[in-house]
Structures are given as C-alpha cells and as structure tokens.
Amino acid sequence: MLKLIPAITLFLLHFSGPVFPQSDAYLPNDKEQQSVAQYIEKIDMSRMRDFPLHEAPGPESAGMNIAAMARLKLIEMPDYQIFYDGVSKIVNLVSKEQLALFMTPPTGPTRIQEDRQRKYNFGKLIYQHFNDDFDFLMVATQEPSNNNYHFEVKPHATGTGAGWGVDHSAQMGSDGELNSFIFLGGTDKFRDGPGSHEVMHAWAHSNKWESTYFFHAGYTNFGGILGGWKPNSLKSLGNDRYQIDTHKYNSTAMGGSVAANGWAKPFIPYSNFELYLAGLIGPSEIGHDLKRAVNFVWVNQNNGIFSASEIQTTTIEEYIAEFGERIPNHIDSPKNFKALYVVLSDEPITSEQWKIANDDVLWFQLPEDDGDSRRYNFWESTKGKATMSFRPIDYIRDQSVNDEGSASDWPALYNGITPKLELGIPFNNIGFFDVNDSTIYSCIRLYTNGYPAEHGGISEFGIALKIVSLPDSTIQIIKSREFNKSGAFNENAESPDCSGKFETNTGVYIDLIQTDNGVLDTTWSLIDPIELIFKLDTYKYFEKFPM
Numbered sequence: 001m002l003k004l005i006p007a008i009t010l011f012l013l014h015f016s017g018p019v020f021p022q023s024d025a026y027l028p029n030d031k032e033q034q035s036v037a038q039y040i041e042k043i044d045m046s047r048m049r050d051f052p053l054h055e056a057p058g059p060e061s062a063g064m065n066i067a068a069m070a071r072l073k074l075i076e077m078p079d080y081q082i083f084y085d086g087v088s089k090i091v092n093l094v095s096k097e098q099l100a101l102f103m104t105p106p107t108g109p110t111r112i113q114e115d116r117q118r119k120y121n122f123g124k125l126i127y128q129h130f131n132d133d134f135d136f137l138m139v140a141t142q143e144p145s146n147n148n149y150h151f152e153v154k155p156h157a158t159g160t161g162a163g164w165g166v167d168h169s170a171q172m173g174s175d176g177e178l179n180s181f182i183f184l185g186g187t188d189k190f191r192d193g194p195g196s197h198e199v200m201h202a203w204a205h206s207n208k209w210e211s212t213y214f215f216h217a218g219y220t221n222f223g224g225i226l227g228g229w230k231p232n233s234l235k236s237l238g239n240d241r242y243q244i245d246t247h248k249y250n251s252t253a254m255g256g257s258v259a260a261n262g263w264a265k266p267f268i269p270y271s272n273f274e275l276y277l278a279g280l281i282g283p284s285e286i287g288h289d290l291k292r293a294v295n296f297v298w299v300n301q302n303n304g305i306f307s308a309s310e311i312q313t314t315t316i317e318e319y320i321a322e323f324g325e326r327i328p329n330h331i332d333s334p335k336n337f338k339a340l341y342v343v344l345s346d347e348p349i350t351s352e353q354w355k356i357a358n359d360d361v362l363w364f365q366l367p368e369d370d371g372d373s374r375r376y377n378f379w380e381s382t383k384g385k386a387t388m389s390f391r392p393i394d395y396i397r398d399q400s401v402n403d404e405g406s407a408s409d410w411p412a413l414y415n416g417i418t419p420k421l422e423l424g425i426p427f428n429n430i431g432f433f434d435v436n437d438s439t440i441y442s443c444i445r446l447y448t449n450g451y452p453a454e455h456g457g458i459s460e461f462g463i464a465l466k467i468v469s470l471p472d473s474t475i476q477i478i479k480s481r482e483f484n485k486s487g488a489f490n491e492n493a494e495s496p497d498c499s500g501k502f503e504t505n506t507g508v509y510i511d512l513i514q515t516d517n518g519v520l521d522t523t524w525s526l527i528d529p530i531e532l533i534f535k536l537d538t539y540k541y542f543e544k545f546p547m
C-alpha cells in the first residue's frame, strides 16, 4: 500500500496538464491523418462515407481536416435513418416509405388533400430531429425524377400577389419559421435544374399573368428565371406584330424563348421584378412597366417577332394598388435565408453520391461569383443582395438527450476519444480525462462472473467520473447513460468501442484512460456501492494490451 502512494500522486498529477481536446475537437497531426487515410481504405466501404475535401474557400473551411469531415452521425429510428455531420451542407434521410410516397403522386378525387398530407407528415418527421430555425425545407430524391415544385408553407410577405395566403405551419410541424417546402427530383438541381426557379416561387408570380401553370411570368416582359422576354426590348412593328429580345438557353441557339413557365436551369439571374417581389430592391429600381402580351403567337421566333391581340401595361404603382405594398419592404426584408437540404433515398447514399449532392449545394450557397457565366448560384441570382446558408448541424436537435440528464450535461454524443493508431490499442474508443471539468468520460461494459451482463436491457453505459479525493485517489460516477444511444460514428466512420469493463460480482472496474501524458491502463475497486465511489488499485502506462 505504501508503495502505491507515490504512484497515485503521480497518476493524479497527470490529470493537471495542458488541456486535452475533447473528441469533437480532436485534430490529428499529419502522420495521424495519413494513417487515418490508410485505415479508411481498409474498412467496409458500404458503411463508409467520405466527404468533399475541396470545401469552398471561406471561413467555414478553416481548420478542417479529414477526421472532422468524416465524423458522420446517425439518427436511427425504427422506420428510417438520418445521416448528418458537422460540416456537410446536406443530410441523408433513408426511408423507403417516404421515398415511395414522393415518387408516386397520389391519384383520384382526394389526391390534393393526400398530397398535402404527405408533405405535412414529412415536415413533422423532420421537426422531430431538427429545430424550427430555417426558412426553406428542401428535399431532393437521390433517384432522379421530373418532379420539381415549391409549396408555400405560410404567407411571408404582402404585396407579392403570389401564393394562396394559407398558413400550413402547424400541419407541417413548424412553429412559424418555415416559409417554403421545395421538392427537387434529383441531387443536381441547383446547378443543372430548377433550384433557383423553385426558390423564386417563394415570392413570385401572381396569377394575374395567366401562365399555363400557376405562378409563372407567362408572356410578359419580366425576363427572369420564371420567364418573360427581356425588359425594355418590346418594339411595335405595326398592326398586331411586335418584336422582342429574348434569353437564349445557349449562344448557338437560333431563337430564344419567352419561357412562359420559367427556365429549368439557372443560366440567367433573377430579374428586377423578381428581385422586387423577393423584397430585395425597391419599386423604383425595377426600371420598367409590367407588360403582358395577350394571345401571344410566334410569327418568327428566330427574329423575336410575335403577334398579339393586345399588350397590357401595368405600372408598378398600379400593381401596388392592386396587391398592396411589399411588406416587409426591401430595407426590412430578410436577406440571409437558411435552408435544410435533405437527400431522400431508400438506402444510405454512397460517398460519391454524398459528394455530388453536397457539391451542388456548396455551389448554390457560395456567397460570391463562381466565375461561371452560364450558371448563377443564389448569391449571383440575387445580384449579391441575398444569401442562403445550409448548415444542418445548426438545426439538429441534440441527440445526446437521455433519461439521465439534459443534452448540455455531456460533452459529446458518446463518451470517449479515439486513441492514436500507433499505440496499437485494441479499442477504437477509450476513456479520457477532461481537465476542463476534471471529469473522466468513458464507458463500461457490464460483466458478471466473467460473462457479459446487462442492467435494464442495457449492456454498455457511458459514464462520467469525478474525482472525490485526491489523497485517497477515489472517483465517483456522477452520471450515466446508455452508451452511444444515437449510434454516432467516430471520425473513421466506425461504431465506437467501449473500453471499460465492470465486473458486478467483484466490483472491479478496468479501463484505458487518455490523459495528456499518455494512455493509462487502470484498475479500480468499487468501495461504496451506494455512492458509486471507486478507488484506484493499479495503473500503468499502456504498452501492450493484456490478453
């Protein structure tokens, strides 16, 4: 016993060194990154997700590394799974049922109500796991389809003339933050599909323009993503003939198009009238009256010549008189939108699919010129007047909430830390001493008489142990929870191990504990089963795992 005292003192001294980062903030050095990369190659690729290494430049990419990027988390529910991480712009909802519902629109006399109910159910599912903190809820199916649409969840501005004016927030499970639900038939619809088009439907257009499908520009001079010829280009040729300048999908196209139901790819930015409706410029900045051709028929499309029975002109003042002022106006209106982007699939998407979807969103949200004059991301579409951010990690409800305590009681989704590979520790996750709160975070597997056991149906517990007495080298379990209940993965996309072992019969607890000076192989004895106090029996630095 006497011999043990200096050892105990030494042991406890190790617990007062420099701050050792918690597992969530753990940044490996170059050598470790290399071995992580080698290790990743070896593990089961079907479970593996890697992440784009060319995250767009900007403050968000500072300090990123492969370990942080690969830290995939999983919400496991009986009928579905949600994968997410701390850096990606997307989450992956794996649900055969939800996918089937979205891929096969309802038919029959109740199809409209049924279709709506499906959106409501989807919204409620999402809000079980994400906080109501974003304006746009977007779901993109991994499987491509021709469906793309916008659904107004609640009226969010007056004076646009668009929308139905019905508030569906409660049915969607939103407390009022959500503006729009957007469905995209594929994960490439921002760069190569109608993503910016669907977003503009949050504000445009009025049915006044009588487009074939509701809410587009029809045959007007709006010249935006929702259609129309170029503003201020209309010339009267006499009688019922007119000439206009139109957008062309590409420079070699012979004739352009009015795109009365809007454009399917973002090769033009939002027009001034669209920007006005979106609350991004004032009425005086539009720069033209609103013109509409009645009974539009092409006469010579290559030369932009059409016939019409009438050209109706609506001044912006008349528009405001008809639909009211745009409130909030362009000064008070929101400019920095938030969105949650959900990739819906029937099985977990592959790392390559994850990368493609994430890259499409990365491009769309980039608040700068992307240098591509044939594609406009959101910032470019709004002419630099608005941004849209996608940070699912900011909205996720904390998954470490459990019976034992609130989310903030635990520093991470699961207890423990990934040990350095070169130590050859046979666990991918061990306990660690957090000097910030002088607490050991680890987990224990229950054993009775040498056989795996369980308590209340649980065999592995995450535990937090606080030092009771330095001279006595005693520690106390201050809280516990089911180990890794949320099914989180470590930075190598593996399920974390549980390094601690507690033998209920003898009260002996053995564990590997990371301190700033190395990994300690420890043995403790339960000396107070009521207060759950353990006393240190032996310790040594980890060298080779005792088999």
Ligand SMILES: [Zn+2]
Binding pocket: 197, 198, 201, 215, 216, 261, 262
């Ligand atoms: Zn549309």
